[in-house]
Amino acid sequence: MTRPTNGLAAREPEDWRLDAECRDWDHELQGDPWHPNSDLPGAYDDARKICNGCPVAALCLQAAFDTESRSDAAIRYGMFGGKTPAERAAVLRKQRRLAA
Template sequence: MSVVIVDSWVDEWATQARCSDQDPDALFVRGKAQHDAKAVCKTCPVLAQCLAEALDNRTEFGVWGGMTERERRALLRKRPDITSWKSALRAGMASQVKAD
């Protein structure tokens, strides 16, 4: 049995984002409208890359990677030990293995 590590990380992710063809203002909303913005993220193929970008750059506004600014701030407070969210999320994706 061989084990293949799958690394599906995409560095040039923005053009592949589910929201790339939508009005950007729809992602920078407040209140209940954030639920609609987050719904776009649920099936996005580059959700982790988007979230890592926002967390690593401490992006203050908008829905990124399926999280509101409040949710991202809470995550950053909860995990101050993570210095690179890109590395952490990429490693998590790569840990998925496929056995032949």
């Protein structure tokens, strides 16, 4: 791949992760709000606050949809793009209904 010579490295499509709000999160020190131990109401509140301020939330959500639309729903887990597994499943069901 050819890189520009002006000192700016070209970005790859997956490089959106470099701008993620969670990029430098220290899971050992700060825990993992994106993967709570329950699906009870409020379990994802801390993660949602972070995701809602993330500049690449739409790309993160699309990446999750791309992966999950090809997979068994049983592997859907964690918050991506500010949406819980149940919320993403509901969006995918709606998209499939509209496409049918």
